[in-house]
Amino acid sequence: MNMPLNTSADTTNLVEQARFNMIEQQIRPWRLLDEDVLDLLTQVRREEFAPAPYRSMAFMDIEIPLNASVEEAERTGQVMLPPRVEARMLQDAKVMPTDRVLEIGTGSGYMAALLGRSAAQVLSIEINAELVDFAKDNLREAGITNVEVRMGDGSRDLSADGPFDVIILSGSVAEVPQGLLPLLTEGGRLIAVVGQEPMMRATIVTRKGSGFETTQPWDIIIPRLVNFAEPSPFKF
Structure with a gap:
């Protein structure tokens, strides 16, 4: 007896079920309450931003390597962050359609795509030349035209490109980069x-007049952004 072959419709249904499960089982329970953000996760196709060898992992609650070598990706921190982390950061950013956004750490371009669908304009800085090209290709294929991906070091002076309504660091740092705070608009x-x-x-x-208000609403461990200051290992 011949078994029926999977059709493209079957494959599409499986992908959409996986996307639905990602949103309902991973993301929504992680205090993701903004329906606009949840809708955006159905519109921007995360699997199309994952490297081809890892597309089957796109909806899993894991970091996805962006280098050919898993070890290299772990060493350099060049990964797609877990979906729930990116979604929660996007929710907390409260991006408005009129906002100008800076992202440091473009990676595959997925977060830049989410930001591009939410904001007026996005500048995304990536230090790895291969990932710059990868992200540009992904964003072009997704039809997102309001994101500029630029090769550069996000730890350097970006004052010439400011101000910004939102700044997102798509990787961890030891401390809040003080040089980025003057680039924030009021609010x-x-x-x-x-x-x-x-x-x-x-x-x-959050910038409030001449001061800043800080909150720390949740805990997570994610890879480092390179070249940002680390505390000295020496103690006196």
């Missing part, structure tokens, strides 16, 4: 994961 938000293993906290810094 602007910086979202970063700050700290050292085994304790890192999502940190939201």
Whole structure:
């Protein structure tokens, strides 16, 4: 007896079921309450931003390597973050359609795509030349035209490109980069994961006049962004 072959419709149904499960079982329970963000996760096709060898893992609650070598990806921190982490950061950023956004750490371009669908304009900085090209290709295929991906070092002076309504760091840092805070507009938000293993906290810094208000609503450990300052290992 011949078994029926899978059709393209069957494959599409499986993918959409996996996307639904990702949203309902991983993301929504992680205090993801913004329906606009949840809708966006159905519109921007995460699997199309994953490297081809890892597309079957796109909806899993894991970090996906962006290098040919898993070991290299772990060493450099060049990964797609778990879906629930990116979704929660996007929710906390409270991006408005008129906002200008800076992202540091483009990776595959998936977060930049989410931001592009939410904001007026996005500048995304990536230090790895191969990932710059990969992200540009992914964004072009997704039809997203309001995101500029630029090769650069996000730890360097970006004052010429400011100001920004939202700044998102798609990787962890030891401390809030003080050089980025003056780039925020009034009411602007910086979202970063700050700290050292085994304790890192999502940190939201909001500009209020001449000062800044900081909250740390949740804990997560994610790979480092390169070249940002680390605390000295020496103690006196």
